[in-house]
Amino acid sequence: MTQAKAPPSRSKTPSGLKHTNCYICGADDARLAFKKRGRKVVQCRRCGLIYTNPHPVNETLFDEVYDVGEKYRAKTDRVTKPGRLLTYRRLLDELEPLRETNRVLEIGSGFGYFLSEAQARGWQATGVEISPFSTDYAKRTYGVESLTGTLEEHFEALKNSGPFDAVTLWNVFEHLPDPLGSLRQFHELLRPGGVVMIKVPDARALMRPRTPGQRLWHRTYLRKYFPLHAHMHIVHLTPDTFARMAQMTGFAPPVIHDHIPAEERPTRNWRQALRHRMHIALRLPYNFVAIAAKI
Numbered sequence: 001m002t003q004a005k006a007p008p009s010r011s012k013t014p015s016g017l018k019h020t021n022c023y024i025c026g027a028d029d030a031r032l033a034f035k036k037r038g039r040k041v042v043q044c045r046r047c048g049l050i051y052t053n054p055h056p057v058n059e060t061l062f063d064e065v066y067d068v069g070e071k072y073r074a075k076t077d078r079v080t081k082p083g084r085l086l087t088y089r090r091l092l093d094e095l096e097p098l099r100e101t102n103r104v105l106e107i108g109s110g111f112g113y114f115l116s117e118a119q120a121r122g123w124q125a126t127g128v129e130i131s132p133f134s135t136d137y138a139k140r141t142y143g144v145e146s147l148t149g150t151l152e153e154h155f156e157a158l159k160n161s162g163p164f165d166a167v168t169l170w171n172v173f174e175h176l177p178d179p180l181g182s183l184r185q186f187h188e189l190l191r192p193g194g195v196v197m198i199k200v201p202d203a204r205a206l207m208r209p210r211t212p213g214q215r216l217w218h219r220t221y222l223r224k225y226f227p228l229h230a231h232m233h234i235v236h237l238t239p240d241t242f243a244r245m246a247q248m249t250g251f252a253p254p255v256i257h258d259h260i261p262a263e264e265r266p267t268r269n270w271r272q273a274l275r276h277r278m279h280i281a282l283r284l285p286y287n288f289v290a291i292a293a294k295i
């Protein structure tokens with residue numbers, strides 16, 4: 001899913017918000033963790049899941065965030081594409097031993113960078129992406145198969161076309177309005193032993209500053225720079241809460257590792273470089289990658 005614009009500043013009390021119970025345990029028993037950009041991020045007292053509540057509904061998100069255009073694409077190509085390609089090559093290395101059907105499905109395939117890298121390695125790669133501008137660009141530029149719309153809209157056709165080795169979501173899972181329902185759908189699309197692989201912001205960074213250095217960083221910078229995006233992220237996952245979701249939906253306990261983009265993304269912006277160095281020096285979580293196999 002292409003992530004782009006900041007929400008319009010006028011939308012301080014947006015209409016498209018929906019209250020939900022905890023996605024894992026179903027309880028309506030959460031404490032306010034903090035507010036960001038007018039949105040409330042809460043933590044379930046029963047199971048510890050962190051989520052935005054009330055959360056933005058899909059239509060609002062599309063209008064405000066995902067309906068991207070040429071200006072955003074040009075900036076993404078210039079600023080973030082080189083780093084993303086490096087990341088995708090690493091992630092594809094991890095998928096390599098899993099090839100059987102040779103099919104990979106990316107949810108939220110954006111401008112097609114991952115699909116194009118996967119295709120270059122011989123994968124039969126398919127993307128689903130909500131933004132028509134993005135799917136159009138991906139098809140024209142990289143000749144990749146990118147379907148416009150939601151997974152629900154394409155689910156039956158994808159299922160009938162045969163099982164996938166992997167379903168991947170790169171900084172997309174946290175946007176999904178029904179995370180368990182989506183995991184069940186991925187499960188249906190996978191071959192036995194196939195995997196769902198996600199990369200998401202690691203919410204442990206928000207909740208557990210342990211050392212004085214981390215506390216200082218947390219107070220002064222982290223809440224400002226960590227990719228929380230409460231205006232469009234619905235769940236804020238930790239390795240533990242994702243593992244519970246995976247196990248509730250028919251997957252084996254996931255294999256999880258940290259992912260700090262700074263390690264592979266040199267930048268000439270000194271402020272950004274300093275932030276990256278602080279993250280690494282203080283060993284703060286930033287993103288994590290999880291791979292869970294279908295049982």
Ligand SMILES: [Zn+2]
Nearest residue numbers: 022025044047
């Ligand atoms: Zn809960």
